Amino acid sequence: MNDATLTIADRIQQKLDALTRAERQLAHSILENYPASGLGPLTALAKDASVSVPTVARMVQKLGFKGYPEFQAALREELKAKVKNPIAKHDTWAEGAPSGHMLNRFTDAVIDNIRHTLAQIDPDAFDAACALVADRDRRLCIVGGRITHTLAEYLFLHMQVIRPNVTHIQSTSNAWPHYLLDTRDSDVFVIFDMRRYENNTLRLAQMAKAQGARIILFTDQWRSPVHQIADISLSGRIVVPSAWDSVATTLLLVETMISSVQNLNWDTTKDRMEELEGMFDQTKLFRKFT
Amino acid sequence: MNDATLTIADRIQQKLDALTRAERQLAHSILENYPASGLGPLTALAKDASVSVPTVARMVQKLGFKGYPEFQAALREELKAKVKNPIAKHDTWAEGAPSGHMLNRFTDAVIDNIRHTLAQIDPDAFDAACALVADRDRRLCIVGGRITHTLAEYLFLHMQVIRPNVTHIQSTSNAWPHYLLDTRDSDVFVIFDMRRYENNTLRLAQMAKAQGARIILFTDQWRSPVHQIADISLSGRIVVPSAWDSVATTLLLVETMISSVQNLNWDTTKDRMEELEGMFDQTKLFRKFT
DNA sequence: CGTTCGTTGTGATATTTTTTTCAGAAATTT
DNA sequence: AAATTTCTGAAAAAAATATCACAACGAACG
Numbered sequence: 001m002n003d004a005t006l007t008i009a010d011r012i013q014q015k016l017d018a019l020t021r022a023e024r025q026l027a028h029s030i031l032e033n034y035p036a037s038g039l040g041p042l043t044a045l046a047k048d049a050s051v052s053v054p055t056v057a058r059m060v061q062k063l064g065f066k067g068y069p070e071f072q073a074a075l076r077e078e079l080k081a082k083v084k085n086p087i088a089k090h091d092t093w094a095e096g097a098p099s100g101h102m103l104n105r106f107t108d109a110v111i112d113n114i115r116h117t118l119a120q121i122d123p124d125a126f127d128a129a130c131a132l133v134a135d136r137d138r139r140l141c142i143v144g145g146r147i148t149h150t151l152a153e154y155l156f157l158h159m160q161v162i163r164p165n166v167t168h169i170q171s172t173s174n175a176w177p178h179y180l181l182d183t184r185d186s187d188v189f190v191i192f193d194m195r196r197y198e199n200n201t202l203r204l205a206q207m208a209k210a211q212g213a214r215i216i217l218f219t220d221q222w223r224s225p226v227h228q229i230a231d232i233s234l235s236g237r238i239v240v241p242s243a244w245d246s247v248a249t250t251l252l253l254v255e256t257m258i259s260s261v262q263n264l265n266w267d268t269t270k271d272r273m274e275e276l277e278g279m280f281d282q283t284k285l286f287r288k289f290t
Numbered sequence: 291m292n293d294a295t296l297t298i299a300d301r302i303q304q305k306l307d308a309l310t311r312a313e314r315q316l317a318h319s320i321l322e323n324y325p326a327s328g329l330g331p332l333t334a335l336a337k338d339a340s341v342s343v344p345t346v347a348r349m350v351q352k353l354g355f356k357g358y359p360e361f362q363a364a365l366r367e368e369l370k371a372k373v374k375n376p377i378a379k380h381d382t383w384a385e386g387a388p389s390g391h392m393l394n395r396f397t398d399a400v401i402d403n404i405r406h407t408l409a410q411i412d413p414d415a416f417d418a419a420c421a422l423v424a425d426r427d428r429r430l431c432i433v434g435g436r437i438t439h440t441l442a443e444y445l446f447l448h449m450q451v452i453r454p455n456v457t458h459i460q461s462t463s464n465a466w467p468h469y470l471l472d473t474r475d476s477d478v479f480v481i482f483d484m485r486r487y488e489n490n491t492l493r494l495a496q497m498a499k500a501q502g503a504r505i506i507l508f509t510d511q512w513r514s515p516v517h518q519i520a521d522i523s524l525s526g527r528i529v530v531p532s533a534w535d536s537v538a539t540t541l542l543l544v545e546t547m548i549s550s551v552q553n554l555n556w557d558t559t560k561d562r563m564e565e566l567e568g569m570f571d572q573t574k575l576f577r578k579f580t
Numbered sequence: 581c582g583t584t585c586g587t588t589g590t591g592a593t594a595t596t597t598t599t600t601t602c603a604g605a606a607a608t609t610t
Numbered sequence: 611a612a613a614t615t616t617c618t619g620a621a622a623a624a625a626a627t628a629t630c631a632c633a634a635c636g637a638a639c640g
Contacts, residue, residue: 040366
């Protein structure tokens, strides 16, 4: 019997492809807080996953159990074994991988980065930055460098949906001076600059500043020289066990900003999103059914 | 005392002296393998402890529960809370911001995503993916969609430094069929596809597969349809309190992959990096002093 | 455009589980 | 040692839970 080594979570994961839509939905709900939810009554589980009662019964049968009670019994056995076995202690992120595995080491580092970054961020400055970015009366210009232009573009793609008048400039391009020609003093520049800090980005920031624009800077813990002229600086920790830095924490900040800005003027954003949806529907770019 | 901080095991211990003989016997049986035994049916628990059924019912009432089901529900809640990693217990990540602040809510969600993602990832599959990507003899093609091309490019920019023969294709572009012309069966495609899944990406994957290429897929927890033909699928959780999804967890996986791949052939990567540094020095793109 | 297949949920039925009742056993007190 | 109180467990009643059969729905195919 090879069931001994396979947890029920594994079995669910493995069968995931053979399951139907509602069953998959249920499976994810079970894994969501495993194994607690599976130990409650069938009815509660079904309600929790927003599927019907028989769907649950059918799925556990597909998993190889005679019925829901047997499934629960197996779950309890597994729990009993796990508590007894000290090796099962949850000190690694990816179970099944040694603690020295890159997955665990890297995740450790990133979580640490997040903790440090959030601990030292000024919520008021962050809110102020969001308010500036959300202000439709100001033109918004998003600037990234050689690597960070990916982050810049990510922010740009979302801002484009939320509000009008957004531009994405890559500081490594030699076309950017053109963009600065008609910068007004109400404009807002969101600039990404992580080490190694780029000369082009600094120059661009200086010129924008000279024209009266507000500058919001995303940088790392050591701060780009741009921060001296930036109105608001948001710095994230980026150290990981790698030859490169991690922008995961910065992305977290960016995504949080997107979410905040979207909330600040949800009424109009909603309309824009629906409009966009309609246009995408016509392009058949996306699949109709998940 | 508030029950919030007291586990049920604690409550049983505390009440132990106030219990009768049969009840004490039962209590010890529950603590014997806690909490599994308490999550089974009342009848089984009674039999296990060699006490009668009503004894169980009476004891849980002495413990302050209305009935056995309520006792079980409390046990499940406790289990649910326990499974959550202690690191996720921070109610506020950004001190100085209320716990309801977007910074805290969003970070909570992302940490949760990371935890779930890492818990269900298969380290062997991940390692296999890294090995494929690291193999210099295979050409590497990185594919992204409307939003995910930012992730794709991030991976591309780093791979470009680490190894030769890397291409970045945007599936929304209509130029991609050209790239597939001379796909060989040793090629590796790294494909990003998160909801809403894109038809173009699926078609591209199918064509690549038909030409014999290996496919590594980065997707979300619900899995792009591409995963049916992918050799290796890496899925990340993406749910956050926002109208959009979060790719922060996926970025974590991507960065970890970069780091792993870099380690796999550090000897040659090192040379390439130094060479690149030299070239950058000449362009004066970066600042000399941090 | 209609047909067919697989999937899903509703309602009825059967089963299990929990609660209650009550009588006998054990312990304690007088 | 008898009376009283407290505890315990068997069995029945009540409640909930799980299973089953069937109809409705929606997607895929010709």
